[in-house]
Amino acid sequence: EAGVTQSPTHLIKTRGQQATLRCSPISGHTSVYWYQQALGLGLQFLLWYDEGEERNRGNFPPRFSGRQFPNYSSELNVNALELEDSALYLCASSLRPMTEAFFGQGTRLTVV
Amino acid sequence: GNSVTQMEGPVTLSEEAFLTINCTYTATGYPSLFWYVQYPGEGLQLLLKATKADDKGSNKGFEATYRKETTSFHLEKGSVQVSDSAVYFCALTDLGNQFYFGTGTSLTVIP
Numbered sequence: 001e002a003g004v005t006q007s008p009t010h011l012i013k014t015r016g017q018q019a020t021l022r023c024s025p026i027s028g029h030t031s032v033y034w035y036q037q038a039l040g041l042g043l044q045f046l047l048w049y050d051e052g053e054e055r056n057r058g059n060f061p062p063r064f065s066g067r068q069f070p071n072y073s074s075e076l077n078v079n080a081l082e083l084e085d086s087a088l089y090l091c092a093s094s095l096r097p098m099t100e101a102f103f104g105q106g107t108r109l110t111v112v
Numbered sequence: 113g114n115s116v117t118q119m120e121g122p123v124t125l126s127e128e129a130f131l132t133i134n135c136t137y138t139a140t141g142y143p144s145l146f147w148y149v150q151y152p153g154e155g156l157q158l159l160l161k162a163t164k165a166d167d168k169g170s171n172k173g174f175e176a177t178y179r180k181e182t183t184s185f186h187l188e189k190g191s192v193q194v195s196d197s198a199v200y201f202c203a204l205t206d207l208g209n210q211f212y213f214g215t216g217t218s219l220t221v222i223p
Contacts, residue, residue, distance in 0.1 A: 004155075033211065042215040043156075043201070056209035090155055098205040100146065103155040 002027065004104035006091050012110045013081050021076040021107045025093030032074040033094075033101060034066060038087035046089075049074055050097050081111045114139045116202050118214035125192055125221050133187040133217045135176075135202035143204040145169075145178055145185040150199045150216070159187075159200070192221045 005024045013019050025032050034046040045058035049068035057064075063079040072093075078085055088108050092101040119134040137143065144163045148156040160169030165180035174189045185202060202214040 006155075035213075043213040045210045048210060058210070092156075098207045098209075098211070099144070100158055100161050101211060102158060103148075105155045 004091055004093050004102055006089075006104035006107050008107060009105065010108045010110070012112060015081055015083060015111055017081050019078045019081060019085075019109055021078075021089050021091075021109070023074045023076070023091030023093075023104060025072050025074070025091075026095075026102055029093035029095050029102075030072055031094045031097045031101075032068055032072065033092045034074070034076050035090045035092070036060075036087045037090055037106070038084070043090070047076065048097075055097070078109070083111050085109060086111045114143070114204065114206060114208070114212045116204055116212050116214040118200075118202050118217050120217070121199075122218040122220060125219070127194055127221055127223050128191045129221075131187070131189040131192045131196070131219070133200055133202075133219070135185045135187065135214060137183050137185065137202075137204050137212075139183075139204055139206050139212075141206045141208075143206040145176070146203040146205075146211075147174070147176055147185070147187050148201040148203060148213075150201065152198070156201060192219075194221045194223055197221045 031050040035043045048056045066076040068074045088106045090106045092103040094101045115138045146161045147159040149159045160171040162169040162178035168177045199216045
């Protein structure tokens with residue numbers, strides 16, 4: 001069974017640009033979570049989607065947004081990139097909301 | 113509110129030493145508790161879980177017991193290997209609106 005897959009693996013963008021990160025959950029999982037892991041800051045909760053709806057968002061500015069598609073895959077969009085957005089972005093999925101979550105390998109975003 | 117507190121790292125142990133990584137939590141209700149492991153350059157892998165008081169989660173020689181009286185979920189392994197070198201995260205969810213992660217504890221095992 002395929003795990004959570006994220007693309008791209010690495011992404012380099014210039015300050016002010018937009019970045020789009022994608023996540024495919026484990027088959028049958030309806031909940032998708034996004035986290036930011038910046039150096040030295042642990043995991044910061046970004047967004048939670050379930051059944052196509054945004055259920056909760058963390059303490060991030062509105063330029064961080066996303067959506068979940070009918071097939072439960074998800075994308076995270078970051079507009080007006082800033083240098084401090086450079087981080088590993090992790091996606092996770094779970095079979096039911098807030099049960100054990102399985103993570104992808106992450107997308108390393110570098111803003112220059 | 114909910115929170116998870118882990119022991120500060122980094123932790124350095126010799127191969128075959130006993131490992132304990134402390135984790136305590138604050139939560140309303142009856143949370144589920146998890147340990148995740150992150151190897152260099154990778155995402156997080158679920159190591160073990162416990163969903164109710166006195167449950168013991170175990171996997172790959174690691175164990176943790178859900179102690180409601182002390183609000184703790186300490187991770188233990190009897191004999192660590194070099195391959196166990198990684199960052200370990202304690203986490204909880206109370207079936208609310210998010211998972212809560214600790215700050216992570218870096219473990220290095222030396223031969």
